[in-house]
Amino acid sequence: MAPSPHGRPRRTAFLLSQLGSLSASRFAERTRELGLTPSDAGTLRWIGRNPGLSQRVLADRLGAVPSRVVPLLDSLETRGLVERVRSSTDRRNYELHLTGAGQALLGRLRDVAQEHEGELLAPLTPEESDELARLLARLAEGHGVDVEAHRDTGR
Amino acid sequence: MAPSPHGRPRRTAFLLSQLGSLSASRFAERTRELGLTPSDAGTLRWIGRNPGLSQRVLADRLGAVPSRVVPLLDSLETRGLVERVRSSTDRRNYELHLTGAGQALLGRLRDVAQEHEGELLAPLTPEESDELARLLARLAEGHGVDVEAHRDTGR
DNA sequence: TATTGTTATACTCTATAACTATA
DNA sequence: TATAGTTATAGAGTATAACAATA
Numbered sequence: 534m535a536p537s538p539h540g541r542p543r544r545t546a547f548l549l550s551q552l553g554s555l556s557a558s559r560f561a562e563r564t565r566e567l568g569l570t571p572s573d574a575g576t577l578r579w580i581g582r583n584p585g586l587s588q589r590v591l592a593d594r595l596g597a598v599p600s601r602v603v604p605l606l607d608s609l610e611t612r613g614l615v616e617r618v619r620s621s622t623d624r625r626n627y628e629l630h631l632t633g634a635g636q637a638l639l640g641r642l643r644d645v646a647q648e649h650e651g652e653l654l655a656p657l658t659p660e661e662s663d664e665l666a667r668l669l670a671r672l673a674e675g676h677g678v679d680v681e682a683h684r685d686t687g688r
Numbered sequence: 689m690a691p692s693p694h695g696r697p698r699r700t701a702f703l704l705s706q707l708g709s710l711s712a713s714r715f716a717e718r719t720r721e722l723g724l725t726p727s728d729a730g731t732l733r734w735i736g737r738n739p740g741l742s743q744r745v746l747a748d749r750l751g752a753v754p755s756r757v758v759p760l761l762d763s764l765e766t767r768g769l770v771e772r773v774r775s776s777t778d779r780r781n782y783e784l785h786l787t788g789a790g791q792a793l794l795g796r797l798r799d800v801a802q803e804h805e806g807e808l809l810a811p812l813t814p815e816e817s818d819e820l821a822r823l824l825a826r827l828a829e830g831h832g833v834d835v836e837a838h839r840d841t842g843r
Numbered sequence: 844t845a846t847t848g849t850t851a852t853a854c855t856c857t858a859t860a861a862c863t864a865t866a
Numbered sequence: 867t868a869t870a871g872t873t874a875t876a877g878a879g880t881a882t883a884a885c886a887a888t889a
Contacts, residue, residue: 544805545817547711547715548824552827552831556708557708560701598882599849625888625889627848649701653831662698665823669703676808755858756857779870
C-alpha cells in the first residue's frame with residue numbers, strides 16, 4: 534500500500550489488531566461476569582444453534598482439536614448448562630444439547646453481546662457505525678473470514 | 689446499541705475481534721520469516737525510537753512485566769541485534785541500543801509492515817481504506833487506545 | 844480398519860515472588 | 867530503604883499422541 538498523503542506510513546492494520554484485541558478482552562470481561570470464558574460462550578452459541586451436534590463437529594466449528602472440547606464440555610455439563618446424550622444410531626458419539634439453564638444463559642449472553650457492541654461503538658455516530666460495519670464486512674468477505682464462524686480468538 | 693434496521697443483531701464488535709486476530713496472525717507470519725516474534729518486533733521498534741531506554745521503561749511501554757523482557761532481550765542480544773550498555777550515571781540499569789544489524793532489520797520490518805497493510809486492505813478501494821482508517825482512529829481515540837503504543841497482543 | 848471421545852503428557856507463554864547489586 | 871535487573875517457580879492454555887469403545 535502507498536503511504537498516506539502526507540508521506541507518513543499508515544498503521545491501519547496495526548490499529549485493527551489493537552482494537553480487535555480491545556474488543557475481545559472487553560467481551561471476555563463481560564462473559565466472565567456470567568461465569569463464562571469466551572470459549573464457553575462460543576460453545577453455548579454453537580450448541581444453541583445446532584442442537585444434537587457431536588463433539589467432533591463442534592471441535593471443527595470452534596477451530597479446536599477434539600481433545601480440547603472434552604474439558605470444555607465437562608465444565609459446562611458440571612454446571613448443568615449442557616447435556617451429553619449418547620446417540621442411539623451410533624453409540625460412539627454424543628448428541629450435545631443445552632439444558633433449560635443453558636438456554637437461559639445463552640439468552641443473557643446475547644444481551645451482553647449487544648451491550649458490548651453498544652459500548653464499543655459509542656464513540657461513533659449511528660451513520661459511522663453503519664459505515665464501519667459495511668467496511669469490516671467487506672474486509673471479512675475479501676479475506677474469506679466466515680462471519681458466522683465462532684472461532685474464538687482467546688485472550 | 690440498537691439492532692440493525694432489519695431487526696437482526698449486528699455483530700460489528702465480534703467482526704472487529706475476528707479481523708484484528710487475522711491481522712495480528714498474518715503479521716506474525718511475516719515477522720517469523722524475518723526470524724522474529726511479534727514481541728521481538730515490538731521491542732526493536734521501541735528501542736529504535738528511543739535509544740538508550742532502560743529495561744524498566746521498555747517493560748512499561750510494552751505493557752509487560754520486567755522479568756518478561758529479560759529473555760526477550762537475551763534472545764535479541766545473542767543474535768547481535770541489541771546491545772545492553774551499563775549506564776555510567778546509574779550502574780543499576782542498562783541503556784538499550786540497536787546494533788547496526790538491528791537497525792537494518794528494523795528497516796526490513798517496516799517494509800514488511802507496509803506490505804502487510806497493503807495485503808490486508810486490498811479488498812477495499814483507496815477511498816474506503818481512508819474511511820476505515822478514519823473510523824478506527826476515532827474509535828481508538830474514544831477508548832483511549834494509544835495509537836503509538838506498541839503493546840503486542842500476542843497471537 | 845476407521846472413527847468418537849478420552850487420557851496422559853508436554854510445550855508455550857506469562858506472571859509472581861524471591862534474590863543480587865547498586866543507589 | 868528503594869530500585870534495576872535476574873532467576874526460579876508455577877499457572878493457564880493448548881496441542882500431540884496413545885488409548886478404549888464402537889462401528
